[in-house]
Amino acid sequence: MHELSLCANLIEQLEQLAVEAAAAKVGRIELKIGVLSGVEPQLMAAAFGMAQVGTIAENAALFIEVTQPVIHCHDCDHEGEVSPQNLLCPHCGSESTELVAGHELILARVELLGSWPDARVNPL
Amino acid sequence: MCTDCGCQIRGHQQILAKPSKAPDIFLGRPERILQGLLQKNDQQADQNRQQFDRHGVLVINLMSSPGSGKTALLEATLKALKGELRMAVIEGDLETENDAKRIRALGITAYQITTGTACHLDAHMVAQALDHLPLKDLDVLFIENVGNLVCPASFDLGHHLNVTLLSVTEGDDKPQKYPVMFRAADLLLITKTDLLPYLPEFSMARATASQRALATKAKLFPLSAKTSEGLSSWTDWMRRQRASYQALLEKGLSLKPRVAQEGKALHLERPEITFKPLTL
Numbered sequence: 001m002h003e004l005s006l007c008a009n010l011i012e013q014l015e016q017l018a019v020e021a022a023a024a025k026v027g028r029i030e031l032k033i034g035v036l037s038g039v040e041p042q043l044m045a046a047a048f049g050m051a052q053v054g055t056i057a058e059n060a061a062l063f064i065e066v067t068q069p070v071i072h073c074h075d076c077d078h079e080g081e082v083s084p085q086n087l088l089c090p091h092c093g094s095e096s097t098e099l100v101a102g103h104e105l106i107l108a109r110v111e112l113l114g115s116w117p118d119a120r121v122n123p124l
Numbered sequence: 125m126c127t128d129c130g131c132q133i134r135g136h137q138q139i140l141a142k143p144s145k146a147p148d149i150f151l152g153r154p155e156r157i158l159q160g161l162l163q164k165n166d167q168q169a170d171q172n173r174q175q176f177d178r179h180g181v182l183v184i185n186l187m188s189s190p191g192s193g194k195t196a197l198l199e200a201t202l203k204a205l206k207g208e209l210r211m212a213v214i215e216g217d218l219e220t221e222n223d224a225k226r227i228r229a230l231g232i233t234a235y236q237i238t239t240g241t242a243c244h245l246d247a248h249m250v251a252q253a254l255d256h257l258p259l260k261d262l263d264v265l266f267i268e269n270v271g272n273l274v275c276p277a278s279f280d281l282g283h284h285l286n287v288t289l290l291s292v293t294e295g296d297d298k299p300q301k302y303p304v305m306f307r308a309a310d311l312l313l314i315t316k317t318d319l320l321p322y323l324p325e326f327s328m329a330r331a332t333a334s335q336r337a338l339a340t341k342a343k344l345f346p347l348s349a350k351t352s353e354g355l356s357s358w359t360d361w362m363r364r365q366r367a368s369y370q371a372l373l374e375k376g377l378s379l380k381p382r383v384a385q386e387g388k389a390l391h392l393e394r395p396e397i398t399f400k401p402l403t404l
Contacts, residue, residue: 002275002279006278096339105161106160113399
């Protein structure tokens with residue numbers, strides 16, 4: 001259950017972002033979690049519910065986008081989705097593939113809430 | 125370039141602005157920030173790695189299920205290389221000093237981290253352990269991670285190489301069941317091969333195929349810590365890795381586990397921040 005450690009880490013990052021932008025709250029968070037990242041999205045969501053209590057992200061809504069493994073083949077240039085158990089090139093069978101998606105563990109988007117003119121963020 | 129993690133972000137002073145009047149809706153310009161969820165851990169890991177590199181200590185992280193023979197492998201390895209390399213061990217367990225005691229019995233410095241209930245070591249725990257180790261007098265430091273095929277794979281400790289163990293009693297399909305862990309391996313060791321005569325169901329060919337399907341170039345060595353059969357392939361591998369690590373250091377470079385290198389590339393993805401008015 002390392003998801004709880006990750007959430008503690010995430011909350012720290014959110015607090016730092018909020019301080020930098022002089023925001024009062026965190027409204028919405030979007031994570032990108034690859035199936036090969038070693039993190040279970042459902043456990044992450046459950047852990048976030050516990051970790052957010054009493055923090056700047058107390059009422060923040062968490063959205064998780066789960067990404068599937070995508071490989072790029074160095075031999076035949078094929079690029080496409082594969083199963084997490086088989087990362088060989090489905091086109092030519094090569095082992096010389098690179099994982100280009102599916103192992104992300106990323107804070108993709110944060111919506112901060114605050115009141116002007118305190119906010120230190122450029123208007124559009 | 126970001127001075128913290130080396131990624132391509134603009135300093136946030138460029139985001140800061142003094143608006144002359146308040147607009148109705150405050151949607152921030154999508155500002156590019158890049159944050160791996162393990163940012164704090166990764167920063168500490170990089171500091172650990174810099175400390176290792178200053179002293180030229182090659183650091184190997186051993187990961188496997190509980191009971192697949194990490195400590196026995198260390199005992200055999202330490203005995204085999206004792207006169208040749210100066211080594212020390214960080215032991216990670218939920219409870220007890222048992223493993224550290226086994227290592228100390230060989231006259232080797234060992235520091236035991238007891239994690240309580242935590243299922244993995246992280247970079248901060250390792251940083252604390254480093255205060256208790258004579259880094260300047262070491263050539264190789266082994267970190268024996270908590271026995272677990274899931275969580276340890278997600279944490280960079282600042283080490284240089286991941287070695288994953290698979291004992292023959294666990295079955296030859298383990299890499300298929302735990303692709304994250306086995307993909308992280310820079311070297312896979314099949315351990316307890318002295319038990320193979322009793323385990324006709326274990327196929328070395330299936331274990332190899334199961335690992336190869338993860339498109340990893342990691343070598344696979346079968347060995348028995350008990351009989352020392354196959355041990356020299358592993359110790360030779362370590363010598364080669366140490367030589368290439370030293371060559372990298374001379375060029376001012378360092379070495380990272382293969383999966384940690386990928387992680388760096390992922391940081392180049394550019395997420396965004398939006399800012400909205402607070403409605404009370």
